Amino acid sequence: MQAVELSPADAPAAVGLWEACGLTRPWNDPVSDFTRALGGPSSTVLGLRASGDGASLLGTVMVGGDGHRGWVYYLAVRPELQGQGLGRVLMHAADDWLRERDLPKIQLMVRRGNDGVVAFYERLGYAIQDVLVLGRRLDD
Numbered sequence: 734m735q736a737v738e739l740s741p742a743d744a745p746a747a748v749g750l751w752e753a754c755g756l757t758r759p760w761n762d763p764v765s766d767f768t769r770a771l772g773g774p775s776s777t778v779l780g781l782r783a784s785g786d787g788a789s790l791l792g793t794v795m796v797g798g799d800g801h802r803g804w805v806y807y808l809a810v811r812p813e814l815q816g817q818g819l820g821r822v823l824m825h826a827a828d829d830w831l832r833e834r835d836l837p838k839i840q841l842m843v844r845r846g847n848d849g850v851v852a853f854y855e856r857l858g859y860a861i862q863d864v865l866v867l868g869r870r871l872d873d
């Protein structure tokens with residue numbers, strides 16, 4: 734199974750998947766996130782589809798680079814298909830996408846207390862980094 738770049742027409746299915754996986758938050762408009770990723774020169778959303786079924790989205794990962802690091806967001810696999818290796822396939826696709834753009838590092842953020850997700854990433858070779866992430870809203 735191979736991840737492919739999604740198109741604007743995939744936004745409803747991708748956002749529905751993100752909602753089903755509990756990834757969305759009221760302060761982040763997921764449709765805008767999807768649109769921005771596809772419209773940017775250094776980002777995209779990759780997806781997995783069921784074999785022979787062009788409409789069935791099984792998983793997604795948003796990937797982009799800031800010129801120094803690659804970042805991953807919205808890794809999502811249909812809840813009933815989790816634990817079958819699709820998340821691993823998507824993360825390898827994100828790695829490949831970033832390598833093709835010569836980015837030397839990949840990073841992501843996980844909400845505190847999400848131990849199952851941290852364990853997933855640790856199995857893929859990720860480690861907790863000794864940094865703090867600071868931020869503020871620009872729409873205030």
